[in-house]
Amino acid sequence: MPEGYLPIFIYLICAILFPIVLLGLAKLVRPSLPGQVKSEAYECGIQAASNARGRYTVRFYIIAILFVIFDVETIFLYPWAVRHQKLGWFGVAEVTVFLLILIVGYIWAYRKGALEWV
Amino acid sequence: MPDSFIPTSAELLRILPEIILVLAATLIMVLAPLVKGREQNALGYVSLYGLVAALAAALSGYFDPGPAFHQLILVDGFATYFRVLVIFAGILTTLASYQYLRREDADSGEYYALLLFSVSGQSLMAASNDLIMIFIGLEISSLASYVMAGFLRNRAQAIEAALKYFLLGSFATAFLLYGVAWIYGITGSTYLLTIRSVFERGAQTPGILLAGAAAALIFVGFAFKVAAWPFQSWAPDVYQGAPVPVAAFLSAGPKAAAFAVFVRVFVTALGPIGGRWEPLFWLSALATMLIGNFAALVQTNIKRLLAYSSIAHAGYVLVAMTAHSEIGTAAVMFYMAAYVLMNVGAFAVVAHVCGRQERFVELEDFAGLGERQPVSAALLTVFLLSLIGVPLTAGFFGKFYIFRAALQADLVWLTVLGLLASAVAAYYYLRIIVIMYMHQPAESAAELPPLRGALGAAVWISAAGTLVLGIFPSLILNFAGNSALLAR
Amino acid sequence: MTGVPLSWFLILSAVLFSLGVAGFLIRRSVLTVFMSIELMLNAVNLSFVAFSYQLKQVNGHLFTFFVMVVAAAEAALGLAIILAVFRNRGTLQVDEVNSMKN
Numbered sequence: 001m002p003e004g005y006l007p008i009f010i011y012l013i014c015a016i017l018f019p020i021v022l023l024g025l026a027k028l029v030r031p032s033l034p035g036q037v038k039s040e041a042y043e044c045g046i047q048a049a050s051n052a053r054g055r056y057t058v059r060f061y062i063i064a065i066l067f068v069i070f071d072v073e074t075i076f077l078y079p080w081a082v083r084h085q086k087l088g089w090f091g092v093a094e095v096t097v098f099l100l101i102l103i104v105g106y107i108w109a110y111r112k113g114a115l116e117w118v
Numbered sequence: 119m120p121d122s123f124i125p126t127s128a129e130l131l132r133i134l135p136e137i138i139l140v141l142a143a144t145l146i147m148v149l150a151p152l153v154k155g156r157e158q159n160a161l162g163y164v165s166l167y168g169l170v171a172a173l174a175a176a177l178s179g180y181f182d183p184g185p186a187f188h189q190l191i192l193v194d195g196f197a198t199y200f201r202v203l204v205i206f207a208g209i210l211t212t213l214a215s216y217q218y219l220r221r222e223d224a225d226s227g228e229y230y231a232l233l234l235f236s237v238s239g240q241s242l243m244a245a246s247n248d249l250i251m252i253f254i255g256l257e258i259s260s261l262a263s264y265v266m267a268g269f270l271r272n273r274a275q276a277i278e279a280a281l282k283y284f285l286l287g288s289f290a291t292a293f294l295l296y297g298v299a300w301i302y303g304i305t306g307s308t309y310l311l312t313i314r315s316v317f318e319r320g321a322q323t324p325g326i327l328l329a330g331a332a333a334a335l336i337f338v339g340f341a342f343k344v345a346a347w348p349f350q351s352w353a354p355d356v357y358q359g360a361p362v363p364v365a366a367f368l369s370a371g372p373k374a375a376a377f378a379v380f381v382r383v384f385v386t387a388l389g390p391i392g393g394r395w396e397p398l399f400w401l402s403a404l405a406t407m408l409i410g411n412f413a414a415l416v417q418t419n420i421k422r423l424l425a426y427s428s429i430a431h432a433g434y435v436l437v438a439m440t441a442h443s444e445i446g447t448a449a450v451m452f453y454m455a456a457y458v459l460m461n462v463g464a465f466a467v468v469a470h471v472c473g474r475q476e477r478f479v480e481l482e483d484f485a486g487l488g489e490r491q492p493v494s495a496a497l498l499t500v501f502l503l504s505l506i507g508v509p510l511t512a513g514f515f516g517k518f519y520i521f522r523a524a525l526q527a528d529l530v531w532l533t534v535l536g537l538l539a540s541a542v543a544a545y546y547y548l549r550i551i552v553i554m555y556m557h558q559p560a561e562s563a564a565e566l567p568p569l570r571g572a573l574g575a576a577v578w579i580s581a582a583g584t585l586v587l588g589i590f591p592s593l594i595l596n597f598a599g600n601s602a603l604l605a606r
Numbered sequence: 607m608t609g610v611p612l613s614w615f616l617i618l619s620a621v622l623f624s625l626g627v628a629g630f631l632i633r634r635s636v637l638t639v640f641m642s643i644e645l646m647l648n649a650v651n652l653s654f655v656a657f658s659y660q661l662k663q664v665n666g667h668l669f670t671f672f673v674m675v676v677a678a679a680e681a682a683l684g685l686a687i688i689l690a691v692f693r694n695r696g697t698l699q700v701d702e703v704n705s706m707k708n
Contacts, residue, residue, distance in 0.1 A: 004609065061689055065682045072678035075671055090124050104144050111151030250669055257676045261683055271690045278695075278703050280687050285639060288680055289630055292646035295673060296623055299650050299666075303616075303657035308665055355706045422706075 062114055073102055129186035132193045133245070134175040135201055136238045142168025143234035150227030158227045162216050162572075165230035169209045169237065176201040176241065185247065189309055192247035195601025199451055199594075200244035200378040207370040207458050208237035213576035214466040215363040221474050222361070224270055232269075233367065236262035240375035249298045249308040249387075252379045256294075256343070259372055260287050267360040267368065273475075279359025286342065286352045294339020300332035301387075310387040317390035330394035336383060337398060343376035346436055347405035350429045354413075357425035362472055362479075365421055366465030369428045370458045377435055377454055381447055384439065386604045392442050399440040400532060406433030407539040414546045418481050420468055423546060424461070427505060430543060431457050437536050438520040441527035444602045449519035451598035456504070456512030456587055463580030464501040467494050470569055470577070484550060486559030494569050495554045497581045502547040504584045507540060512587035519595070615656035622649035636691065636698045640684050647677045 080087065080095050087094075109115060130137070145168075146161050153161065180198040185191065211233060219225050239258025246252045264287060268280025302308055304325040305316040317329065338349065345353040357365040388395060410430025417423035435457075438449040471487065471494060472479050487495040504511035507518075517540060524533045569577060587594065622645060629642030651670045658666025692698055 061685060065685050068678050068685075069682045072675055075675060079671075087123065101144065104148060108147045108151065250665075250672060253669075253676075254672060257679070261676075261679055264683060264687070268687060268690060271694070274694050275706060277687070277690045278705060281636070281691050281703060284680075284684060284687050285630075285636070285643070288640075288643045288684070289646075292623075292626070292643060292650060295647065295650040296653065298669075299653040299657065302654065302666060302669070303660075306661045306663065308669065358706050 059117060066109060066114060070102065070106070125187060128182065128184070129191075131182065132179060132184065132186040132191055133242075134179065135172040135205065135241050138168060138172040138175055139205075139234050139238035139241065142171075143231045143238065146227045146231040146234070150231070153227065156220075156223075156225045159216060159220055159225035161227035161230050162212055162219075165212045165234055166209065168234060169205055169212060172237075172241070173202060173205045173209070176205055189311075190248045190251045191245050193245055194604075195597065196378070196382070196447075196451070196604055197245040199598060199601050200374060200454075201241045203374050203455055203458060204237055204240040204244060204371045207367065207374060207462060208233060210458075210462045210466070210576045210580060211363055211367040211371070213572040213579075214366055214462070214469050216572040218361065218363050218469050218573070222270060226269075229266070229269055232262045232266050236266065236367075237371060240371050243375040244378045246379065247310055247382075249301070249310070249383070252383065253295065253298065255375070256379070257291070259375060260291070260343075263364075263368055263372055266364045267356055269364060270361050273359075273361075275359035276361060277359075279356045282352055282359075283356045286349070290339050290342030290349060293335050297332045297335030297337075297339065300328060300335065304329055304332065310382065313387040314390060317388065320390070326391070329388075329391050333384070333388050333391065333395045334398060336388075337395065337402075340376055340380045340383070341402060344373050344380065344432045344435070345429050346432045347402050347409055350406060350409060350432075353429055354422050354425040357428070358419060358421045362421065362465055362469040362476065365425070366462045366469070369424070369465065370462045373428070373432065374454045374458055377450060381439060381450055382604060385442065385447060389442070396440060396442060399436055399442075400529070403433050403436035403440050404532060404535055406430070406436060407536055408433075411539045411542045411546075415542070417546070420479050420481055420484065420550070423481070423550075424464060424468070427543065427547075428461060430539065431461070431505075434517060434520050434536060434540070437524050437529070437532055440529060440532065441523040443523060443527055444599075445519075445526060446523040447602035447604065448595070448598040449516075449523040451602065452519055452587075452591070452595055453516035455594060455598075456516040456584070459580045459583040459587065460501045460504040460511070460513055463577055463584060464498060464505065466573060466576045466580060467498040467501065467569075470494055470573055471566065473566070481550060481553055482557070482560065484554050485557035486554070488555040490559060491566055491569065494566075494577075497569075497577050498554065499551050500581050500584060502550055504588065506544045506547045510585070510588045512584045512591070514588060515591040515595070612656055612660045615652060619649045619652040619656065622646075622652065634699050634701060636688050636700055636703070639700060640681075640688065644677060644681065647673055 076098060077095065080091050084091050142164060146164050149161060149164070150158060176198060179193045179201070180195065183194050183198075186193065212230065215229065215233075219229060236259050239255045239260070239262065242255035243252060243259065246255055264280055264284040267283045268277045270276045271280075298308065301313060305313045307313055307316070317326075320326070341347070342349040342352070357369065360368060384392075384395065407430055410426050410428075410433055414423050414426035414430065417426060431453075435450055435453050438446045438453065440446075441449075468479065471484065471491070477483075487498075500511065504513035507513045507516070521533050521536060524536070626642045626644075626646030626649060629645065630639055633639050633642065651673055654666040654670045654673070658664065658670075688698065691703060695703055697703065
């Protein structure tokens with residue numbers, strides 16, 4: 001059974017060697033002329049607007065927090081989606097209750113102004 | 119096949135307390151954005167009515183015991199007892215919070231919604247009979263209480279408390295889950311009674327050697343929730359940083375519910391491998407009592423002192439769990455009721471005395487309270503005497519039953535050391551009483567309003583309960599004794 | 607997963623869990639500490655799924671669902687608390703957020 005991993009192992013070695021060999025070769029061949037323009041961040045030829053490590057506005061976080069919640073809660077719809085024919089109307093009722101609770105949360109977030117871009 | 123999924127009305131009735139709590143909390147959340155600023159405190163009434171209705175539902179559940187939802191839930195005497203207890207702790211917290219929130223200009227419906235969600239999780243824990251349900255209940259309770267700890271988010275200490283509580287709480291939950299995963303792997307089930315029957319087969323079970331390690335991992339998770347050694351270090355910081363009523367709640371509801379599942383998991387499911395986890399409990403009980411009591415001796419902040427005292431009390435309860443018998447379980451049940459009453463009561467008096475922005479939480483701020491506020495001082499004295507374990511208070515019988523259970527299980531050394539530790543405890547509790555009655559108040563001492571309203575009700579109810587349980591312990595001891603025989 | 611023995615999954619899960627514990631104890635940034643907790647939860651999920659497959663049951667898968675959802679709720683809550691800490695203190699180093707002492 002571990003023999004089954006042999007191709008993967010060979011692939012791994014090739015994948016590791018490939019960049020090392022190529023970069024090493026390039027280093028040997030190319031001339032070295034460092035310059036200020038060369039070391040700038042490359043952004044499709046446009047001048048970089050700011051440092052990539054700059055801070056994001058806090059508003060993104062709030063949206064992200066809400067997204068995570070509502071996104072992951074849909075995981076509970078999957079078992080129902082797979083079995084909805086067997087579960088019948090009972091399943092529909094259960095999912096409705098579940099979604100209603102989620103919607104109350106959504107309404108609350110909306111009324112609190114969490115979704116507004118202030 | 120679908121028919122078996124549809125819950126019967128009897129099954130729905132068995133989770134009626136949780137349904138009521140969640141509906142009330144949801145109602146508060148819908149109403150909260152509609153109500154203006156300070157009037158949001160009126161939503162405290164919704165919280166109170168919801169809790170009282172849930173209390174009634176929990177009590178009525180006792181008359182129709184049985185399992186629900188494919189054995190995920192089991193309503194028995196034990197479940198009813200702890201449900202009533204955590205809901206009662208919720209009622210006391212609601213009462214104690216009302217004036218506090220007003221004083222801090224933090225009137226908010228969401229506070230009560232979070233409280234109700236947390237109580238619903240605890241109530242679910244009390245009635246769960248399956249590791250999945252225990253986990254879900256625990257998380258509902260914890261997530262809401264993390265937010266409550268940092269509810270006054272402009273206060274630096276409160277948000278720090280929330281961060282610590284959250285990080286360490288999640289850390290402990292991961293350990294709990296890892297233990298559950300191993301128990302599931304070894305026994306092939308998350309249902310407590312099936313786990314028990316697998317372990318009863320004993321040595322033939324493959325992987326039984328790992329069961330001890332799995333039990334230790336689960337112990338880590340629960341030990342955090344009850345603030346027992348070696349996971350007690352969060353409690354002082356969190357209780358000190360959190361708003362006083364929240365500290366009262368954290369020391370009561372989550373702790374009572376955590377002890378309920380602690381007992382249910384270890385006595386029911388892991389009972390047959392008791393020999394593997396008893397030494398761990400023995401050590402933890404002793405260390406918790408010693409650390410809690412000796413650290414409390416040097417505290418100058420009353421919230422921090424009560425936090426260490428609450429750690430020490432978790433140690434006493436662990437002594438009864440180490441006994442691992444029906445009498446031990448009954449002693450845990452009685453002690454938790456006594457503890458909830460006296461601890462919430464003591465915190466409620468602190469909530470009254472601490473003043474706006476909690477400026478007066480040092481021990482010296484209580485100087486002369488006996489003159490300034492005779493009623494508050496007298497009631498705080500009752501709670502402190504009960505925390506010491508003076509006869510005629512609930513705390514006395516609590517300790518009495520715990521150490522009797524320990525002696526019957528031949529835990530002589532643990533009993534002796536526990537009694538010595540509780541003698542040490544008398545010093546720091548008495549010191550507060552001395553400060554209140556013997557010391558002169560500072561010039562800057564605050565003008566306090568009289569103890570009235572909801573907060574007054576919370577204190578008086580707790581004091582009455584503490585004394586009633588101290589004079590007529592049989593009122594609930596018989597119930598506890600009858601309910602201590604857990605399903606096998 | 608034909609052929610891969612259960613113990614491999616369990617070892618991987620144990621390694622991931624230990625990495626999470628080590629990260630929690632060693633790292634000083636709140637965000638990294640928080641990510642370590644998520645790593646621990648995912649290690650637990652791996653155990654559940656492996657056991658569940660071995661036992662030919664769905665219980666373990668089901669448990670994984672709940673763990674994932676709770677992890678998401680914790681993530682949201684954790685981010686919110688971390689945000690509040692940062693607004694309040696201007697730092698996210700664990701040892702700097704420690705104002706209460708005996």
